[in-house]
Amino acid sequence: MIVVPDPPPAPSPRLLYLPDGGDKAPPEAPALAPQLGMPQLGSVSRCPAEMVDIRGKYCIDRYEAQLVDSLKERALSPFYSPEARKAKREFGYWQKHALEVGSEQARSKPLPLLPGWQLTEHYEPKAMSAQGVLPNGYLTAHDAEKACRNVGKRLCTEEEWVTACKGEQQRQFPYGDKYQPGTCNVFREAHPAHVLHDDASRGHLDPRLNQVSSSAGPLLRKTGATPECRSRWGNDAVYDMVGNLDEWIDDPGGVFVGGFFSRSTKNGCLASVHAHPPEYYDYSLGVRCCFSQVP
Secondary structure: OOOOOOOOOOOOOEEOOOOOOOOOOOOOHHHHHHHHHOOOOOOOOOOOOOEEEEOOOEEEEOOOEEEEEOOOOOEOOOOOOOOHHHHHHHHHHHHHHOOOOOOHHHHOOOOOOOOHHHHHOOOOEEEEEOOOOOOOOOOOHHHHHHHHHOOOOEEOOHHHHHHHHHOOOOOOEOOEOOOOOOOOEOOOOOOHHHHHHOOOOOOOOOOOHHHEEEOOEEOOOOOOOOOOOEEEEOOEEEEOOOEOOEEEOOOOOOOEEOOOOOOOOOOHHHOEEOOOOOOOOOOOEEOOEEEEOOO
16 A cells, blocks of 8 residues: 655745845736836826826835935845944844744844944935835834935825825725735735744844745745735836835824735725834834925
8 A cells, every 4th residue: 555645734934044135026026017017108207217106296106115325325234224323233132132032943043134334334325116126124204204305205195105005096905995815915924023033022123024934935025026916007006005014104193004014904005003103113114205296
């Protein structure tokens, strides 16, 4: 008699160590994203090339922001605060503390690399919007505002952000009227703090959090890597407004919107958090910028 072994169980959530700061997008993403993510030849727009025209009133970044330094445009690590003082502090703290929390597998994972110049030089963050890059988390609302301002843009108002997210047909989700599991990178099957620390409520400044992967792939994805999560505007589209990273908006009390990959929300474009002040930051907080059109 031939004994057929049972199939192996699905892999548990695991860590990816990605010193280049990224993961591999699905094969279809490069083909689909440019198709609906760039203005068509002959179209008229008063928006910068990396932005989407919203009803001829304002522009919004097509993708979540990757941060670079404003002078030399060197990429800032997406795994640390864009402020040198905070990045240095977190790097030093987690070099020691990462060896003391979580499972043996979690403790064995090294911290992501932090460029030396980011610890020693003075720099200002600048927001860039591009496909196929890992967006920066760990932003305060002040970091987000500064990064947009340094590229001649600004934070979106909540009304602007929600309108852009809903698309031309003004539906609750970028893709339609009802929640569809997996269409956007939200409500994922794992929480990175639980994977690393055995507690989803702790250690939210750990630089390794956005390197965690589950059986379905990396929790934080590169920009545009979830191609069906797009808010259509004519022949153009805005990507990842629901999920991937929460995004700061212009509100003096501190508000971020859209949900992030592990947030248990089915509210789509209406998802918002008002519980933290503008000084708050953690791994799940990023930004995309808006721009006022000139009449």
